[in-house]
Amino acid sequence: MTLLHVDQLTVRRASGAGAPLVDGVSFTVEAGEVVGVVGESGSGKTLTGLALLGLLPDGLVADGSIRFDGRELLTQSKREWERTRGTEIAMVLQDPSSSLHPMLKLGEQLTDHMRQHLGLTKPAAEARAIELMERVHLREPKRLLGQYPHQLSGGMKQRVSIAIALACDPKLLIADEPTTALDANIRTGIIALLNELRRESGMGIIFVTHDLAMLSTIADRLNVFRTGEIVESGDSDRVFRSPQHPYTRVLLDAVPKVPWPLPEEVLS
Amino acid sequence: QDSGGASTEKSGTLVIDQAFTAQSIDPATIFQVTDAITGSGIYQTLFTYIDNVAEPEPLLAESITGNDAATEFTVTLREDATFANGNPVTAADVVFSLNRLKHLAASPAYRMEGITVTEVDERTVQITTENPAPYIEHTLTAPPLAIVDDEAVRAAGGTDAEDAADTDTAGQFFTQPGNGAGSGPYALESYDTNAQIVLVKNEDYWGEAPAYDRIVIRNVNNAQQQKANLEGGDSQIALDIPGRIAEGMESDALQVQSSSSPEVLYLALSQKEGAATADPDVVEAIKTGIDYEALRTLVGAGAKEATGIIPSMMIGALPEGEGPKSDPDAAKKLLADAGKTGTEISLDYANDYTRLAGIDYNILAQGLQTQLEAIGLTVTLNPTPTSTSLQRYVDGETEMALWSWPPDTADASDELVFAPGGLIGERVHWPADAAPETAELAEAARVATGDDREAAFTEWNASMNEEAPFAFLLEPSFFLVASNSVEHVSHDPLAAINLSQID
Amino acid sequence: MTRTDVISMIAAPERSRRRVPAWLRTPSVIAAGAVLLAWLAVILIPALTPFDPLATVGPALAPPDATALLGTDALGRDNFSRTLAAARTSIPNGLMIVAAAALIGTAIGLIAGFFGGWIDEILMRVADLVFAFPGIILAMAIAAALGPSVQNAVIAAAISWWPAYARAVRSIVLALRESEFVLSNRLSGVGPLRSIIVDLLPAVSGSVLVLAMLDIGSAILFLAGLSFLGLGAVPPTPEWGSMISGAVQYFDQWWLAVAPGLAIVTVVLAFNIIGDAIRDNIEPRLNENGSGS
């Protein structure tokens, strides 16, 4: 089932100055599907994600069409947007260390939207928060509830952000470079978790990253962004095996290629 | 909202608005007007002025007799006067108070210079002066010469010994409520040199019961504010309202009184070598070049011609119309002929001085500047706070300076400081030998007694107009606006008010 | 949070969508423009005043009429001319205060921030001291002691104002001193002085300028305040603060208090608006430069 259908999405400055920052992008996300988004810095990946949440920065406007679950989002009222965010479409922001409020306890930041959207009581919301933290491999989740972001490492903060995004069981998760600050082991764990979620609850995932190698392990489909446009899109295996667009080839070329195979004991 | 309309009803509290100059309420150190006013309610002197009459009347004294040379006096005290603490006022108190004043060597101590006081008996004191002092009763009216209870003050660390300046520790005692050391109709409740001073009725006053339960003297230095307070019924007496404003205030609820001033406003022209004003032509040009009448208009209501250094209220004053004449054209010509047109002169004045009848020195100085520039002098103004300005003046560093002289008593002898070689004369570098005749006349006036005094002072005064490097500008009028509920109030001859006389 | 943060907060970036040509947005061009305009106004004033501000032109305390647009004062001088002419005292001296404070403050901030250690410690203690020393009292004491004059008031104001600049500059320098472009230059043997002039000074100039432009208004107010207390401009020089203080005794002649008051408000408002506009326009640009666009 097509969860999200983006058609000719364009983001430009409200003043009209300059070229569009996102220029007529179209793609779809099916339920349970992971769509990888790659592309050079500044190519519009994050803006596209924000547009899907109706949260473009001041001074930027979107047009085109975003159909989610059969309804048009771009024409939604403010109220409706607030109900969509977090419950239907959730996002993990690019920079985990700044997206947590430094002066609020993690407990509050993990639960306030649950209480808002799901109508949970405080204890219930906290119980759920603890469960979520366990799923993202955070140790001692109970203690973390009472802590502040600065007491956590970058990787821990990134995992808390992921837990927050997953809290209200969104149907679509936009993950903007969610694993950059993570150690290899934890990264593997998070990837596993996302795989599990999409299989079990049919969550669609838009996965934005620079890490092509990692995408190759999880993405079903791939959208390659360049200067606000999608230059290539298709089945991930196909793109990796036979890239069509020259830019995609440049990207793939840039992946370091070590002349030696990895040792056996590591691969197993 | 706490201020009703103008009330004509007499309330238990009298509120007086004044621009404060308060410093100290220890009588032996009083020299500021605010303190003099406060002191007039709490302490009493041997003699006093009643209303605006420059004639001393006995207060704690009953009578005074003196020798012909006016150097020895015998004062007899009243029998019934007591201090607020119940002690009777005796000769010992008088001797203690006056000697303490002398030996404390504070600001007003000079009044006791050359004066010795001794006790004759419990009710009699002997006063001896080095120089003839025919004006001694005037001197005895001065606030610092108030009589305090020697027992109480000694108990508080006071002393009248020669080394009092170092050993007396009673200063703080006088600021304490209920110290009881005064014999006046009121006693101190609180003393704040910044905001307000409060007096309460002395329940055990020896004389006629005081008119008010409390008197509050507030520091309100803006005339407009004083006016509004009066009109709003917030205060009953305002002391520093310029005539210009005061004159229009007379109404059903308010009374306006004016009184002549004991002070003459003058320009001091330094004779110091190198000063532009040391040139006789320039002095002459300034003295004739000033348009005195225009200055009086500028200052506003009630300002009178200054006929000389002696104000009209004192003996020796010249009659109206005999003061310096102004002739700007002649002055201009004089300068031009002498080739002194364009001479640069700086004019010092105190720009925070609000006391003199509400005159704005800034305005006055600018008026003078304009007039003098019209005759061809270039005047730069140098306004500074009083402290700075006074120091320059005292040190003889000013070129041209705008000042007035507050006499200590309403007697012309207080003006002799202007004589060549006198205290003020020295400030403008005008020694006795610069004008020997005038100096002699001054000496003659100083020692004259009896009926000769008036003539001697008049002659000196006229000679000053001719010779002195001073331009006597004007004699301001003091205005006092009071609520009609205040039945009797007036300036004393020194332009303060006497709290114990208000009804 | 320290006061430094506060100052950098005041000068915090505030994005504006107004489009001004890039060359117009260089700090120096804007500042030069604003200051030039102010000077121009000051130079033009004598041509605009209908009367000599020092001359008696009519009866004293006359209400406004066709000749004396804002009435006359106690000496019969034209209030309108005086009010206008007062700008010639207030504006240049306001600029002077800010310029002096900014120069001293920037120099001290650069030195303290770059050299650190005990130099920094001493300079910042002095700055703290001046900061904690009530400026108005310092100014009153200086003016009372040296005698009131506009110059002394300017000196007093500059003395009590530089720490704001020193702190702001120092905090920027502290951050930049360890920044990679400074370090890499120093690794190549660029000397400390050169480093300050070439790398640090330009980096702080924007913030200093913004602070300074926002300060001009306050400087004019401060100066007028001292004159109001009788510790600034000397008569007969027309000056707004002393005109207001003179008017205190003439409240029935409302024009005497209202005219200079409105004049101050207008001029200070103008400088504040300019300052605001500069902040809005400079800061985002600095930001873009700092982080790439």
Added chain:
Amino acid sequence: MTDRSPLAEPPTEPLIEVADAVVSYRVKGKGRFVAVHGVDLEVHPGEIVGIVGESGCGKSSLARALVGINKLSGGSIRFKGEPVTPLPIRRRPARLVPLQMVFQDPYASLNPRRRITQQLEEVWNSAARARGERRTAEERLADITDVLERVGLDPALRTRYPHALSGGQRQRIAIAKALLAKPNVIVADEPISALDASSQKHVGDLLRRLVDDLQIGMVIISHDLAVVATIADRTAVMRAGVFVEQGPTERVWTAPEHPYTRELLGAVPALVGREG
């Protein structure tokens, strides 16, 4: 990067000798935090030494100590046989100028308010002065043009401000700056991790080429084992302030000795292995 022989022992004197270096920081209220716990390292001409390790293991601390930005709390670092002294407030000693550093952040390593030329000239002037050479504008221009060509930049970019350049271009300018000091050793702290994928490769290749052409020594720091593996001759694996393993890159990659190295290798995604 094909013409290097991984087995060839550098026959020369080491340019950099690190013996038992310790770097520590004063931490408010907690005494000192030791970031580098005593490491040994040598760098020879024509050699790239890669240092890998997870975030916070002390790589940058070591790199900054190598050039004297950080003070050592123990051990020694020698450059061409003489000790590396901490960067003073005054001018850096001339003998240390050929010891250069390239920083991670291409945005931060250039002064945003000066044109590229001005910045390059600044460095050239100081370095020439350090070498005690006469400075002429022609030489300077020649050197700058040469260096820009070397890093593969159009000399026309010289007149731009940094914000008008891409990240990769900026990093090349930063490298050019280091080269203008005529360095013997360049320490590069994560020189490519802030770049986008296509620039990463180019800058990596550039560094290798410079080392080969100029026969300088280089230390490259990265958290990415694969990046290091493609350009470094020797690799040191760092963990919690110490080297757990150090050796020729191929050996480290194909026969890791330390479990931690193996762990790192295990996290290298499969795509890297797929030869394209």
Added chain:
Amino acid sequence: MLRRLGTSLVTLFGITLVSFGLGVLVPLRPETANLSQQALSNPEAVAAFRAKFGLDLPIWEQYLRYLGGLFQGDLGISQQTGQPIATDLAKYAPATLELVLWATVLSVLIGVSLGIVAAYARNRWPDHLARVVSLIGVSLPTYWLALIGSTFFFRQLGWLPGSGRLDAASTPPPRVTGFMTIDTLLAGDVTAWTSAVAHLILPATILALSNLGMVLRFTRSAVLDGLNTDAVKAARVKGLPGRRVLIRYAVRSASSPIITVTALSFGFLLAATVYVEQIFAWGGLGQYAYRSATNLDVTAITGISVVIAVIFLAVNFIADLLASAFDPRIRLQ
């Protein structure tokens, strides 16, 4: 904390030094300001005066004596009033503090609320209005505002009293805190309390107005910064309603600048009392300072400076404590 205390002490020490230095540099003799004209020409009186205030001692000895006294809480004797300066200050400081405190509360309450509204309604009419208000606010000379306010509300309308802290007719309450509004209540004197409040309204409001602009601007920009953070973006991504994001997230971020601006306001208002007290005859530190400065009472100026600096440092210290209570990142140990 200890370090902080240490630097504060150094600062205070420096202030006494500077004030004293001023006294030395100034070419004026205190006696001219404090003795009568006649006494000035009498060397004995001058000598007595100088001896009384220790002016005859070498300057360093005067200073050491002063410091010695300072450690025992003795700020010396005012040359002007002959009163101990500590007594004077104890009398005047509460008057000023009461005024400044109310003005701070007023301006911060109003300024912060307006600032938050302005930031939230960025570039819409409430913002424009707030911008105009704040621009005019920072451009108004306090003394002029005070004059106009006093003319209008006191002279013309007669709504509010125009000078002093209490009706002259009411007896001041026994002094407990020195705050009229509190002492009158403690004394149970409702009339006096009403009068005290009425006297406060005009000067406090005028002070508050003169400070409102700064608070408003500051709050607006702090809240805007707060709104621009990723944390706020993240909160909106979570689907929290706008108002909640504003209050819980953006204003929270701005809390420490708001605390700082409160402390700054306090300092600013403390200075502005020089003008306002002058006009409303308030009888506080401001008037005292002005008088002491024009009378060159160096000991008093030093005392005032020390007291104001202490207040200033204390307020900032409290502000920092508060800020750290709000911000877990900077909690003091």
